Amino acid sequence: MKLASYQMDIIPGNPTENRNKVKEWAERVCKEQQPDILVLPEMWTTAYTLTTLAEVIKTDKDETEQFLKKLASELNVNMIAGSVAVKDNGGIYNRSYILNRDGEIIHTYDKIHLVPMLDEHLYLKGGGSSVETFELDGHKMGVIICYDLRFPELVRSLALQEAEVVFVVAEWPMARAGHWEILQQARAIENQLFVVSCNRVGTYNEVEFAGGSMVINPWGDVVHRASSTHEETSKVSLHLDEVQRIRKDVPVFSSRVPELYMDKEGK
Numbered sequence: 001m002k003l004a005s006y007q008m009d010i011i012p013g014n015p016t017e018n019r020n021k022v023k024e025w026a027e028r029v030c031k032e033q034q035p036d037i038l039v040l041p042e043m044w045t046t047a048y049t050l051t052t053l054a055e056v057i058k059t060d061k062d063e064t065e066q067f068l069k070k071l072a073s074e075l076n077v078n079m080i081a082g083s084v085a086v087k088d089n090g091g092i093y094n095r096s097y098i099l100n101r102d103g104e105i106i107h108t109y110d111k112i113h114l115v116p117m118l119d120e121h122l123y124l125k126g127g128g129s130s131v132e133t134f135e136l137d138g139h140k141m142g143v144i145i146c147y148d149l150r151f152p153e154l155v156r157s158l159a160l161q162e163a164e165v166v167f168v169v170a171e172w173p174m175a176r177a178g179h180w181e182i183l184q185q186a187r188a189i190e191n192q193l194f195v196v197s198c199n200r201v202g203t204y205n206e207v208e209f210a211g212g213s214m215v216i217n218p219w220g221d222v223v224h225r226a227s228s229t230h231e232e233t234s235k236v237s238l239h240l241d242e243v244q245r246i247r248k249d250v251p252v253f254s255s256r257v258p259e260l261y262m263d264k265e266g267k
Ligand SMILES: NC(=O)CCC(=O)C(=O)O
Pocket: 042, 115, 145, 146, 147, 148, 150, 170, 171, 172, 173, 176
């Protein structure tokens, strides 16, 4: 399975320009490489323009959805379309869209864990829907958004639903870059799956972002790490049969005793 992930800088508060940028990138990379899946970072239409978000995205949900559907179907490519701020049900959600090659939105995920350090809860609503996998080209996968990476139960839930790959779309800051790599390795090792992350680069509001988009295999090896400073396209092939091989060699899942350490409902 061939991936191309776009570690981009984001133009603050300008969905139209960011869509143009993504279109140009996607067309170029699909022509050069014919990937199976394109990956984008968190909040790629607006960046973290939280205080003006409500105004900036007033009419943006339909435009972004139509844009993504057209792009995926025209390029015949699956998309982990990062996340975008969308107005829905009277609130603003940080929503990830997954599209198949026919341009159909087959899955959405609203970021569950809002970031206290960014006062996200003042501007966004946390997702309340159940955590589920989706399937692309016959393989089960999951997506989480940035701060979600700190919550091992979330990725474990996706792994128990047989996810072979978990995508992390992010705007992770340089200030905590050390956590970024270790947390991804931990999630990959403990769940014996691929972790593929797409972070942004650049600076907004005096926050420098860490880049360093990664692919980590189910053994926990970093098989690809992008630069921490530049826009970059990560082009990587995943050999998904490694998941079952490693789960057989170190059979963590059959060693679990969840009734002894999960909560009283066994979750
Ligand atoms: N956009 C984010 O969720 C940032 C998360 C973060 O800064 C952290 O977990 O640390």
